[in-house]
Amino acid sequence: MKNKVMKLIRTVFFLILISTSAFAIKVQSIHQKIEISNFIVRRNVFQGNKLDIIAIDDQGKLPENIDGVFQFSINGFKNELNFSKGISLFPQEINESTFIYLRHKNESGTKGKLYYIYNRNGNLKPLEISWFVLAIIPLSLLIIVFIFRKLIIIGGIILILLVYFNSTNGLNLSTFIETIFDGLRNLV
Numbered sequence: 362m363k364n365k366v367m368k369l370i371r372t373v374f375f376l377i378l379i380s381t382s383a384f385a386i387k388v389q390s391i392h393q394k395i396e397i398s399n400f401i402v403r404r405n406v407f408q409g410n411k412l413d414i415i416a417i418d419d420q421g422k423l424p425e426n427i428d429g430v431f432q433f434s435i436n437g438f439k440n441e442l443n444f445s446k447g448i449s450l451f452p453q454e455i456n457e458s459t460f461i462y463l464r465h466k467n468e469s470g471t472k473g474k475l476y477y478i479y480n481r482n483g484n485l486k487p488l489e490i491s492w493f494v495l496a497i498i499p500l501s502l503l504i505i506v507f508i509f510r511k512l513i514i515i516g517g518i519i520l521i522l523l524v525y526f527n528s529t530n531g532l533n534l535s536t537f538i539e540t541i542f543d544g545l546r547n548l549v
Contacts, residue, residue: 412451460532473543492544
């Protein structure tokens with residue numbers, strides 16, 4: 362009889378131990394935050410007119426533990442992207458060259474990137490545009506025009522062509538300014 366009671370006590374103790382350790386593992390995995398700290402855009406190798414958004418860490422490596430749905434803003438529109446092993450498929454097909462502004466906000470901050478997607482014969486090539494380059498080109502053009510007053514007409518024509526190229530490829534003034542401010546915020 363004592364032997365059966367001891368076996369029953371050991372079994373109950375063992376079950377309690379297993380259930381509490383399983384609960385502790387579950388609580389630990391719930392409290393572990395999965396965040397996208399940085400990302401890049403690459404051409405999808407299987408579909409020529411699609412892009413992949415790849416989550417990377419600070420060292421530029423792919424963390425494969427990123428699974429789930431994350432909120433992104435693409436050219437000002439909110440999108441829920443489904444990540445599997447750190448990779449998500451861009452929701453739209455790209456049929457012509459265009460600008461794409463991606464922005465992701467999480468608890469550690471906001472990360473925004475501007476890409477020019479160059480389309481040549483159905484082959485997409487994403488080119489990341491730095492906020493610094495985006496700001497320095499028109500500023501340098503204005504400085505040159507102010508220094509050499511004879512170049513006002515040429516500078517005005519170049520500036521109009523630059524604005525026309527940007528607007529026809531999807532880069533409006535608000536995205537232009539937002540990209541520069543995001544870059545300045547990340548400096549601080």
